[in-house]
Amino acid sequence: MIIVTGGAGFIGSNFIRQWLAEKNEPVLNLDKLTYAGNLASLADLATHPQYHFQRGDIGDRTMIAKLLTATQPRAIVNFAAESHVDRSIHGAAEFIDTNIVGTFNLLEEVRAYFSDLSEEKKSAFRFLHVSTDEVYGSLDAVAPAFTETHRYEPNSPYSASKAASDHLVRAAHHTHKLPVLTTNCSNNYGPYHFPEKLIPLMILNALNGKPMPVYGDGKNVRDWLYVTDHCAAISTVLARGRVGEVYNVGGKNERTNMQVVNTICALLDEMKPRADNKSYTSQIAFVKDRPGHDQRYAIDATKLETELGWRATETFDSGIRKTVAWYLANGAWVQSVVSGEYRQWVETQYKNTGASL
Ligand code: NAD
Ligand code: DAU
Numbered sequence: 001m002i003i004v005t006g007g008a009g010f011i012g013s014n015f016i017r018q019w020l021a022e023k024n025e026p027v028l029n030l031d032k033l034t035y036a037g038n039l040a041s042l043a044d045l046a047t048h049p050q051y052h053f054q055r056g057d058i059g060d061r062t063m064i065a066k067l068l069t070a071t072q073p074r075a076i077v078n079f080a081a082e083s084h085v086d087r088s089i090h091g092a093a094e095f096i097d098t099n100i101v102g103t104f105n106l107l108e109e110v111r112a113y114f115s116d117l118s119e120e121k122k123s124a125f126r127f128l129h130v131s132t133d134e135v136y137g138s139l140d141a142v143a144p145a146f147t148e149t150h151r152y153e154p155n156s157p158y159s160a161s162k163a164a165s166d167h168l169v170r171a172a173h174h175t176h177k178l179p180v181l182t183t184n185c186s187n188n189y190g191p192y193h194f195p196e197k198l199i200p201l202m203i204l205n206a207l208n209g210k211p212m213p214v215y216g217d218g219k220n221v222r223d224w225l226y227v228t229d230h231c232a233a234i235s236t237v238l239a240r241g242r243v244g245e246v247y248n249v250g251g252k253n254e255r256t257n258m259q260v261v262n263t264i265c266a267l268l269d270e271m272k273p274r275a276d277n278k279s280y281t282s283q284i285a286f287v288k289d290r291p292g293h294d295q296r297y298a299i300d301a302t303k304l305e306t307e308l309g310w311r312a313t314e315t316f317d318s319g320i321r322k323t324v325a326w327y328l329a330n331g332a333w334v335q336s337v338v339s340g341e342y343r344q345w346v347e348t349q350y351k352n353t354g355a356s357l
Contacts, residue, residue: 064105095158133146138294180244188230190228191227214285229251271328
């Protein structure tokens with residue numbers, strides 16, 4: 001079997017769903033179930049014979065050691081992380097605990113487990129670390145997209161903690177010969193995306209008649225990838241990636257935040273017009289900028305495409321249409337994840353911004 005950490009989150013839950021649909025190999029989902037982890041995102045798989053769940057923290061070495069001995073996985077895919085930049089600005093302690101110390105503890109136990117495997121099992125074993133393009137910092141408008149050799153220049157506490165975890169994974173390979181792979185992906189979007197992030201927040205605020213809060217001038221650029229394309233890239237790297245290598249993942253879909261928000265408004269105007277027939281664009285509100293807001297991310301995924309043959313299958317236009325339709329059809333999921341803690345976060349984050357949500 002494989003172990004997936006953080007599988008109750010946005011990308012991890014999509015990865016497990018795709019894995020079980022395509023492969024005949026069991027998955028154990030190890031997740032702490034923080035505010036971002038929702039078993040509702042895996043409700044359709046709960047009774048799948050190849051799906052197993054264990055609640056736990058990647059930093060809990062005793063539990064990890066027991067789990068590895070009991071399950072004898074042939075691979076670990078590490079999604080578990082604190083993932084929201086804004087939260088890391090309000091307080092970074094949990095980012096340090098999970099993204100750095102947690103990854104370190106996980107690596108230590110995986111190394112101990114790996115060292116006891118037979119030579120045959122060692123040669124098949126992989127530790128795949130899921131990381132982000134944000135470790136490379138920010139680009140100006142004309143700079144070429146990030147390649148795998150771009151210098152690390154993380155700017156937020158979140159990206160700094162992910163950068164540290166990437167370095168620990170690299171060191172586990174170079175010093176201790178753990179067979180690792182690292183993927184650095186651009187912004188994902190799609191089903192089961194927690195509504196603290198731009199795209200689901202905008203869809204839900206629009207539908208709930210609330211302001212749609214655009215930070216600063218809305219000209220920051222992100223490179224969007226539909227989540228199942230990211231999941232397919234991870235499976236490809238796990239299967240055929242060269243040990244110790246880093247692969248960038250992205251879909252060549254750069255958009256300013258205003259382009260994204262206007263597209264969402266146009267799709268909602270078409271699929272669920274407002275009762276007063278005004279456009280949802282009337283709800284857009286420019287608010288105070290994110291401190292240290294990175295201007296632009298763009299990923300060059302040539303290495304993954306040419307070496308391993310992966311290609312993104314969704315364009316931004318096809319993916320965002322599917323995403324808006326999914327949120328319109330899945331109000332019950334939204335209700336199940338929007339907890340009291342979530343409402344408190346929204347209150348804290350958007351107070352004093354000019355948009356009273
Ligand atoms: P998410 O916040 O939706 O999910 C994170 C999951 O990890 C949750 O289920 C949470 O309960 C779990 N978790 C948190 N701390 C844990 C711990 N100590 N032990 C075990 N489980 C823990 O995140 P996501 O958007 O799905 O991102 C998954 C991974 O992909 C992260 O490592 C993130 O840095 C990376 N990434 C995300 C994006 C993106 O656009 N969302 C892009 C590139 C890379
Ligand atoms: O690039 C990959 C990264 O993408 C991942 O590593 C992170 O885990 C993921 O959260 C995401 O980070 P971003 O900071 O780019 O995503 P977010 O959805 O928070 O913001 C996207 C852009 O939209 C960013 O420029 C900030 C802006 N924004 C965001 C929110 C939540 C707004 O204008 N208004 C908002 O309310």
